[in-house]
Amino acid sequence: MTAVARRLRELPSWQVTLSAALLVLGFLVAAQLSAEGPRIRYTSQERVPLVETVIGLQTQQDSLKDRILALRAQIGDLEAELPASAAQEKALNAELEQARIASGLAQLAGPGLVFKLEDADGALGNANADGLVTARDVRILIQELWLAGAEAISVNGERITTTTAVLDIGNSILVNSAYLAPPYQITAIGPTDLYDRVSGSASFVEFVTSRVDPSGIRLSFAEIESVTVPAFAGTVSGRYIKPSAPAP
Amino acid sequence: MTAVALVLGFLVVAQLRGQVADASLSQQSAQDLTLLIANLNTHNEQLRGDIATLEQQLADLTDSHSRGDSAADQLRAELAQIQGWAGLRAVQGPGITIQVAGEISGEGVEDLLNELRNAGAEAISIGGVRVVPGSVVAGAAGALSIENTPLSGTFEILAIGSPQILTGSLTRAGGIIAQLSVTFPDAQISVTPLEAIAIPATDRNLAPVNGKPSL
Numbered sequence: 001m002t003a004v005a006r007r008l009r010e011l012p013s014w015q016v017t018l019s020a021a022l023l024v025l026g027f028l029v030a031a032q033l034s035a036e037g038p039r040i041r042y043t044s045q046e047r048v049p050l051v052e053t054v055i056g057l058q059t060q061q062d063s064l065k066d067r068i069l070a071l072r073a074q075i076g077d078l079e080a081e082l083p084a085s086a087a088q089e090k091a092l093n094a095e096l097e098q099a100r101i102a103s104g105l106a107q108l109a110g111p112g113l114v115f116k117l118e119d120a121d122g123a124l125g126n127a128n129a130d131g132l133v134t135a136r137d138v139r140i141l142i143q144e145l146w147l148a149g150a151e152a153i154s155v156n157g158e159r160i161t162t163t164t165a166v167l168d169i170g171n172s173i174l175v176n177s178a179y180l181a182p183p184y185q186i187t188a189i190g191p192t193d194l195y196d197r198v199s200g201s202a203s204f205v206e207f208v209t210s211r212v213d214p215s216g217i218r219l220s221f222a223e224i225e226s227v228t229v230p231a232f233a234g235t236v237s238g239r240y241i242k243p244s245a246p247a248p
Numbered sequence: 249m250t251a252v253a254l255v256l257g258f259l260v261v262a263q264l265r266g267q268v269a270d271a272s273l274s275q276q277s278a279q280d281l282t283l284l285i286a287n288l289n290t291h292n293e294q295l296r297g298d299i300a301t302l303e304q305q306l307a308d309l310t311d312s313h314s315r316g317d318s319a320a321d322q323l324r325a326e327l328a329q330i331q332g333w334a335g336l337r338a339v340q341g342p343g344i345t346i347q348v349a350g351e352i353s354g355e356g357v358e359d360l361l362n363e364l365r366n367a368g369a370e371a372i373s374i375g376g377v378r379v380v381p382g383s384v385v386a387g388a389a390g391a392l393s394i395e396n397t398p399l400s401g402t403f404e405i406l407a408i409g410s411p412q413i414l415t416g417s418l419t420r421a422g423g424i425i426a427q428l429s430v431t432f433p434d435a436q437i438s439v440t441p442l443e444a445i446a447i448p449a450t451d452r453n454l455a456p457v458n459g460k461p462s463l
Contacts, residue, residue, distance in 0.1 A: 050281040051273050057288040058269075064295040071302040078309050079323060092323040099327060101461055103334030104381065108459035124275060136359070143358060143384045151456040153381070162335055162380055165366040169287075170280035172272050177291035179284060181272030189459040203386070228462060235298050236333040238370035240341040241408050243332030247449070 058179060065233035072105065072231075104161040104232040108152050110189040112227035113198070115141050118183040120216030124171060130215045133182050135168040137211065138175075141186050142166070144204045148197035150188035152229040156180045159232035176234050187227050195223050332371070335380035335450040339371045341408040343445045344415055349402040351389035352435040356428050358385055360405070360437075363424040367417035369407040371447045375399045378450040389432065395452065411441030 079093050100106050117138065120131025142160060145153055153160045158175040167174045172181050188194065198204050212219050276284070305322065312319045331337035348357070361379060364372055372379040377394050385394045392399040407414055418425050418439055425437050 102454035109462035
C-alpha cells in the first residue's frame with residue numbers, strides 16, 4: 001500500500017490533474033451523449049412536442065436577451081464618446097451611468113453570499129408536494145437578504161428588479177418570465193457580514209425551523225469573496241408609467 | 249492546461265444546466281407546459297419590441313453623433329425612462345389603489361406585491377413609500393413597517409398599470425386577494441381603479457457600495 005502511495009506522490013502533480021481532468025471530460029461527453037435517450041423515455045406522447053416547443057422558445061428568449069444587453073452596451077459606448085465641449089451631455093451621460101448601475105442594468109461584482117435551495121431528496125418522484133421548493137420559499141430568502149443589507153440579488157442568473165415577479169409553474173418557478181429549474185442559486189452582493197445578519201434574523205430562523213427542516217427541502221450557503229450578479233436583460237419601458245419632471 | 253480546465257468548466261455548466269432544465273421540463277404536465285409556452289411567447293414579443301426601440305435609439309444616436317448634433321434630448325429621455333422604472337424618479341399614470349385594513353402579516357403583503365408585479369404593475373408605493381429592490385414589508389400582523397416607516401392599521405398601496413388588468417388579476421376567483429382572505433380572515437382588502445396616480449421617487453440610496461460594475 002505504502003509503495004503504491006509513494007509512487008503516486010512521486011507523479012508530477014500536473015499529470016495527476018490532467019488525467020483527472022480528462023477522466024471527468026470523458027465522463028461528461030459520455031453523459032451528454034447518453035442524456036439523449038433517457039430524456040425522451042420520460043415524456044409521454046403528447047408532451048414531447050410541447051417540451052420541444054418550450055426549449056425552442058427559451059433558446060429564442062436567451063438570444064433576444066443577449067441582443068438587448070448588446071444593444072444597451074453599444075448605446076452606452078456611443079453615449080460615452082461625446083465631444084469634449086459638450087459639458088451638458090457629459091453630465092447627463094454620467095447621470096445615466098449612475099442610473100444604470102443603481103437600477104440593475106449593470107452587472108456587479110463584490111463580496112457576497114450564495115444560498116442554494118433544492119427539493120427534498122426524491123420529492124419529485126414520491127409526489128411529496130411539501131418537499132418541493134416553491135416560489136414563495138425563494139421570495140422569502142430574497143426578502144431576508146434585502147432586509148440584511150444586500151445590494152443586488154439574482155436567482156439562477158435572473159436579476160431581481162422593481163418589476164420582477166417570482167411565480168410558481170408546475171414544480172418549477174418563473175423569474176422575470178424566465179423558466180428556472182431547481183436547484184435555485186440565490187446570489188447576493190452585500191456587506192461582508194451579510195450571512196451573519198441573515199442568520200441572526202428572527203424571521204429567517206422561523207423560515208428554517210418551520211418550513212425548511214420539516215419539509216426536507218435542502219438549504220445550503222456559501223460566503224464568497226467575489227460573486228457576480230448579472231445585469232437585468234428585460235423591459236424597462238412601461239406602457240402606463242410616465243416619469244415626472246426631474247427634481248430641481 | 250487552463251484551456252482544458254476552461255472547456256471542462258464550460259461543459260460542466262452546459263451539461264448541468266441543460267440536463268437539469270430539460271429534465272425538469274419533461275416532468276411538467278401538458279397544462280403547465282402550455283401555460284409556459286403562452287408566457288414565453290408573450291415575453292419574447294415584449295423583448296422584440298424592446299429590441300426595436302433600442303435599435304431606433306442606437307440609430308438616432310449614431311445619426312446625431314455623425315452630424316455632430318447634441319444628443320442631450322435623447323440622453324434626457326433615456327435618463328427619465330430608466331429613473332422612472334427604477335424608482336429614482338417620481339412617476340404618474342393610471343392604475344389602482346388598494347386599501348388594506350385589519351390583520352395581515354408582512355409576508356401576506358409581499359405576496360400581494362408579487363402578484364401586482366405579475367399583473368404588470370410598473371410602479372408601486374405603500375404608505376407613500378416607493379417600492380424598490382431593497383424595500384421589504386416586514387413584521388407581524390398589526391406591526392408592519394416598510395423601510396423603517398411603520399404602516400398604520402389601514403394603509404394604501406398604489407400601483408401604476410392597466411386599471412382593468414390589475415383589478416381583474418387581483419380580484420379574480422382564486423386570485424391573491426381570495427387567497428389572502430383565507431389566511432388572514434380579519435383583513436379587508438379593497439381595490440379601486442384610478443385614472444391618475446402619482447408615486448414618489450424612493451428615498452433609499454440605490455447606489456451599490458460593495459458591488460462594483462464589472463464587464
